[in-house]
Amino acid sequence: MLRSVTRPSDPAGPAALADIRAAQAGDAAAFERLYRANVGRVNALALRLTADSQRAEDLVQDAFVRAWEKLGTFRGESSFPTWMHRLTVNAFLLAHRSEQRRGAREETRGELPDSPTTGSVDALGAEGRMDLEQAIARLPDGARTAFVLHELQGYSHEEIAAFSGVAAATVRAQLHRARRRLMEMLER
Amino acid sequence: MHALRESSRPASSHWAWRAAALGALLCAVLAPAARAQEKLNRGFPLNAAGSVKIFNFAGSIRIVGWDRDSVAITGTFETGGRFFGGGGRDGIKLGVEGPAGGPTPRADLVVRVPATSQVWARGAATRITVEGVIGSVDIGSVGGAVQVDGAPRELIAETMDGALEITGSPAILRAKTATGTLLWRGGGPAAALSSVSGRITTEGGPLGRVRIETVSGEVHILAALRADASVTVESHSGSVELRVPANVPTRVTADVPQVTGGAVKQVKRPEPRVLEFNSPKPGGVAAEVTVRSFKGQLRLLNDR
Amino acid sequence: MTDTELTPDERRRLDERISELPESVEPARDLWPAIRARIESARMRTLPVSPDATRTSATTSVGGTRTQSPRHSRTAQWARLATAAAALVVASVSLTWLALRGGSRDDGASAVAATTTPGSPAITSAALATFASYERSAADLAAALEKRSARLDPKTQAVLERSLRTIDEALQEAREALAADPSSAAYRSFVESAYRQKLDFLRRANDVAALRGA
Numbered sequence: 001m002l003r004s005v006t007r008p009s010d011p012a013g014p015a016a017l018a019d020i021r022a023a024q025a026g027d028a029a030a031f032e033r034l035y036r037a038n039v040g041r042v043n044a045l046a047l048r049l050t051a052d053s054q055r056a057e058d059l060v061q062d063a064f065v066r067a068w069e070k071l072g073t074f075r076g077e078s079s080f081p082t083w084m085h086r087l088t089v090n091a092f093l094l095a096h097r098s099e100q101r102r103g104a105r106e107e108t109r110g111e112l113p114d115s116p117t118t119g120s121v122d123a124l125g126a127e128g129r130m131d132l133e134q135a136i137a138r139l140p141d142g143a144r145t146a147f148v149l150h151e152l153q154g155y156s157h158e159e160i161a162a163f164s165g166v167a168a169a170t171v172r173a174q175l176h177r178a179r180r181r182l183m184e185m186l187e188r
Numbered sequence: 189m190h191a192l193r194e195s196s197r198p199a200s201s202h203w204a205w206r207a208a209a210l211g212a213l214l215c216a217v218l219a220p221a222a223r224a225q226e227k228l229n230r231g232f233p234l235n236a237a238g239s240v241k242i243f244n245f246a247g248s249i250r251i252v253g254w255d256r257d258s259v260a261i262t263g264t265f266e267t268g269g270r271f272f273g274g275g276g277r278d279g280i281k282l283g284v285e286g287p288a289g290g291p292t293p294r295a296d297l298v299v300r301v302p303a304t305s306q307v308w309a310r311g312a313a314t315r316i317t318v319e320g321v322i323g324s325v326d327i328g329s330v331g332g333a334v335q336v337d338g339a340p341r342e343l344i345a346e347t348m349d350g351a352l353e354i355t356g357s358p359a360i361l362r363a364k365t366a367t368g369t370l371l372w373r374g375g376g377p378a379a380a381l382s383s384v385s386g387r388i389t390t391e392g393g394p395l396g397r398v399r400i401e402t403v404s405g406e407v408h409i410l411a412a413l414r415a416d417a418s419v420t421v422e423s424h425s426g427s428v429e430l431r432v433p434a435n436v437p438t439r440v441t442a443d444v445p446q447v448t449g450g451a452v453k454q455v456k457r458p459e460p461r462v463l464e465f466n467s468p469k470p471g472g473v474a475a476e477v478t479v480r481s482f483k484g485q486l487r488l489l490n491d492r
Numbered sequence: 493m494t495d496t497e498l499t500p501d502e503r504r505r506l507d508e509r510i511s512e513l514p515e516s517v518e519p520a521r522d523l524w525p526a527i528r529a530r531i532e533s534a535r536m537r538t539l540p541v542s543p544d545a546t547r548t549s550a551t552t553s554v555g556g557t558r559t560q561s562p563r564h565s566r567t568a569q570w571a572r573l574a575t576a577a578a579a580l581v582v583a584s585v586s587l588t589w590l591a592l593r594g595g596s597r598d599d600g601a602s603a604v605a606a607t608t609t610p611g612s613p614a615i616t617s618a619a620l621a622t623f624a625s626y627e628r629s630a631a632d633l634a635a636a637l638e639k640r641s642a643r644l645d646p647k648t649q650a651v652l653e654r655s656l657r658t659i660d661e662a663l664q665e666a667r668e669a670l671a672a673d674p675s676s677a678a679y680r681s682f683v684e685s686a687y688r689q690k691l692d693f694l695r696r697a698n699d700v701a702a703l704r705g706a
Contacts, residue, residue, distance in 0.1 A: 028528065035524055040516030047517060054367070054385070057523060058654065064527045132509045151510060179498050183506060310703055312648070330648055330700050348700065349651045366655040366693065384655040384693060403662045403689060404521070422685055424662035425521055443678065482666055482682045 016080055024071050031071075035064055038084050045085060048148045049092045051137035059095065063088040085153060093163050096145075135185040139178050146171050147178035224267040228297070231260045235277050236302045237323065242309040243283030247294040249311060251327075253303030253320030253338070260300040269293030315350075325358075339374075349386075375411060385426075395419055402426045409477075410489075413438065417475035427484045434491035436475050437468035443480040463488075525668075526661040619680060626687035633694035640701035652697050659690045 016037065022030035042063055046056035066087050074083055136144060145164065149155040150171075157175075161168040234240065236257055242249055247265070265271065265284045268291070273282035284295035292312070301307055304323040309316055314332040318325055321340050328334075328346040335353045336345060343358040349367040354374060361379035363370055365386040372381065372389070377396035381388050383405040390398070393411030400407055400421045407421055407428045413436050421428050432438055443460035460480075468474035479486050498506065641649065663686040670679040 028531065031531075032524055032528070035527065039523065040518050043519045044514060044517040053520065054654070057519060057521075060519060061523055061527050061530065064523075065530050068527075068531050132513060152513070176497060179503075179506060180496065183498060183502050186509065187505075312645075312700075312703065328699075330703075331651070346696065348648065348655075348696075364696070366696075367651055382689075382692075384689070385658050401685075401689065403658050403686070424666070424682065424686060480678075480681075482662070482669070 017076070020071070020074060020076075020080060023068075024074070031068055034067075034080065038081055039064075041081055042084055042088050045088050045148070045153070046092070048133070048136055048152065049089070049145060051139075051144060059088065059092055062091045062095070066091055089149065089153065089155075089163070092145075131186055132182070135182050138185065139181055142166075142170075143174045143178035143181065146174040147182070150175055151178075225264040226267055226269070228261055228263045228265060228271055228295075230271070230273055230282075231258055232273060232275065232280050232282075233257065233277050234259045234280055234302060234305060236304045237306070238277060238302065239279040239306040239308065240299070240301050241279070241281040241283075242297070242299055242307070243281075243285065243311075244295050244297055244309075244314050245285075245312045246292045246314060247284075247311075248296045248315040248332075249309050249317070250298045251307055251309060251316070251318045251321060251325075252298065252300045253305075253322065254300045255303060256300075257302055259302075259305075261297060263295060263297040265295035265297075266293040269295060271295075333368075372411075375414070412436075413475040413477070415475060416473050417477070419475070419477045421477075421479045421481075423481040423484045425483050426481070427487065428479050428481060429487045429489060430477060430479065431489040431491055432465050433475065434466070436466060437472065438465045438475045438477060439463070439468055440465070440488070441476070441478045442486050443478070444486045445481070445483055525665050526657060529657075529660060529664055623683065623687065626684075626691065630687070630690055630694060633691065633698060637694060637698050637701055640698065643701055648700065652700075655693060656690075656697075659686065659693055662686045663690060 016034065019027075019030040019033045023034060039060065043056060043060050046059040046063070047053065050056045050059055063084065067084060070087070074080070078086075136147065139147060142164075146160055149160050149163070150157065155163075157168045157171045160171045164171070234257060240259055242251070259280055259282075261271075261273065261282060269284045269286050271282070271284050273280065275281050282299070284293060284297070286293045301321065302323075303320055305321070306324045307318065307321055307326070309318075309327045311329045311332055314329045315334075316327050316329050316332060317335045317337075318327060318340075319337040321338060323340060324342040325336065325340040326344040327336070328344075329350050330348045331350050332347070333350040333353070334345050334347050335355075336343060337355045339356045340358050342360040343354065344362045345352055345354065346364045347368045348365065350365070351368050352363055352365050352370045354361065354363060354372045357374040357376045359376060359378070361372070361376055361381075363372065363380070364382045366384045368383070368386045370381055370383055370386055370388045371391070372379070373392045375393040375395050379395070379398045380401075381390075381398070382401040384402070385404045386402075387406045387408070388400055388402060389408040390400075390411040394414040395409075395411050395417050396414050397417070398419045400409075400419070401423070403424045403426065405423070405426045407423060407426055409419065409421070409428070409430045411431075413419065413433050415436055417436075421430075428444070430440065432440070440463045441460055442463060464474075637652075644652070663683070666679060666682040666686050670676060670683050673679055
């Protein structure tokens with residue numbers, strides 16, 4: 001079962017449900033409202049998974065396009081933000097597996113978004129917050145994925161192992177490494 | 189393989205040869221990535237103003253200008269590739285290619301050319317560097333970095349997502365990337381720089397007539413401006429940063445949604461705003477900078 | 493560096509940092525135009541520009557099940573991105589421009605009525621003809637590129653696709669702005685600039701693909 005540490009602050013309320021129903025019927029304006037209400041959280045997840053602002057943008061777009069295509073399958077069993085998070089993770093892992101199959105080399109650039117966005121500068125706040133974002137971005141790919149999915153999104157070791165095609169023990173080892181590396185970077 | 193050699197302890201040179209051959213075979217099987225290399229050392233005569241065309245799809249090309257009327261190629265390429273080269277004193281074509289439909293062999297080439305020659309080079313996953321050439325240079329790579337040091341008379345340099353770096357002041361410069369960054373340390377009378385989303389930066393200077401175009405890349409104009417400079421920047425959503433020179437009368441025409449920096453007031457569409465610095469005299473010479481952006485911001489910096 | 497477990501105190505400090513991470517980080521730019529363009533281009537797949545446009549994806553039969561080659565699905569995707577806008581123009585130039593004003597509830601008829609209201613400015617036919625010419629050139633270049641795309645490695649294809657998407661988003665935004673303010677010379681200029689950049693990029697992309705086949 002998915003438990004989220006960063007709990008979405010707006011579970012699907014009446015207004016969101018109305019937009020979901022309208023979007024399921026093909027109303028693009030309603031889908032745009034859903035996009036605007038959820039893009040910040042999806043983007044935060046995308047940035048932390050990819051550690052690359054350009055790839056994060058691609059991932060956010062892929063996630064919302066997939067959401068539009070699969071909106072008919074949303075039944076309201078989880079909140080819409082939670083559903084979007086799961087789609088985003090799936091889109092990320094799909095792209096990651098495709099790139100691995102093609103043999104493309106992944107670069108862990110370890111960059112933050114190129115420029116702060118309106119409003120998000122304050123949200124990122126003091127230097128301490130920026131340090132953890134930067135530190136997460138500097139983790140090796142596998143460790144970063146495991147850390148973001150487990151510590152920030154609440155997936156279990158077994159769920160991450162199933163997604164990633166590795167053993168649960170490997171996921172645990174990657175998590176240990178991620179936590180240790182983060183503490184070393186944050187408290188150097 | 190190492191264990192095989194030690195344990196076999198050949199009693200005769202015959203067995204030693206067989207063990208070594210088997211070991212080499214095992215190495216080739218177990219380490220397919222370690223492809224054999226072939227060395228290259230060729231030369232061709234070429235007139236000082238002759239042309240050189242170089243193809244290398246993967247690896248590197250280092251082009252060095254020298255004062256001889258000949259072209260010298262050294263380097264290595266993976267076995268399976270084929271070096272080709274030929275032509276006459278006015279023009280030479282050379283490169284490394286793989287078998288049709290086969291894998292692209294990696295080659296690392298150093299090509300010495302007459303400094304005043306016309307150089308053309310293309311690659312895909314190829315790092316291309318040029319130094320010491322003052323003729324014309326036309327180089328392009330897809331994913332590899334491109335670096336040019338010096339002042340060719342004319343320089344055309346393109347990449348898609350490799351980084352493009354130019355240090356020097358070509359008389360005519362055309363530089364393009366797509367997603368790769370573009371850095372020009374130098375100045376010159378006529379230049380066109382463009383990207384799709386790659387960041388464009390100019391340093392040093394002074395800039396003369398320059399056109400910069402991007403869709404969403406950031407633009408940083410940090411180079412000095414000539415007194416009669418004419419710089420035009422066009423972007424769709426990329427932000428623009430301009431260091432206003434301290435002592436050069438400058439007129440900035442900003443056709444952007446927003447201008448920030450110092451005491452400059454914000455500009456609202458649709459009226460372009462003209463900002464003047466260092467008291468350009470009416471009708472007098474001033475560096476002209478025009479920035480047009482659909483929705484990117486313009487930020488002005490004070491020269492230090 | 494060791495990979496030992498964190499001490500309880502270290503764990504607590506890390507959890508504190510994690511709790512301070514913002515839930516939401518707005519993207520550096522508005523991604524909605526790009527998302528909408530992709531949704532709409534999916535809707536417009538049934539509008540062929542040319543006979544070739546109906547064969548934009550390669551499919552193979554494997555044991556009776558049709559599968560799509562990932563390589564071709566990717567090249568087909570950006571080919572559709574490049575030709576979707578052309579499909580709009582080929583269908584009906586003036587109605588298309590006017591329809592862009594309507595957002596999700598495109599109503600070509602009411603949009604036409606709105607712009608033919610006396611005193612209301614309209615995009616000149618000369619400008620529309622220029623844009624139609626750009627679209628045809630872009631469609632031709634995109635078709636040529638698609639034929640050569642098999643020579644390109646996946647990384648290069650991804651770069652080309654991403655760049656073309658960036659340009660198409662910009663073009664769409666500029667076109668929408670012009671549709672909302674047809675008399676704006678500035679917006680017309682931005683549309684033309686975006687078209688020029690698109691054509692230039694498609695030519696460069698064709699050069700890259702031709703090089704790979706050399």
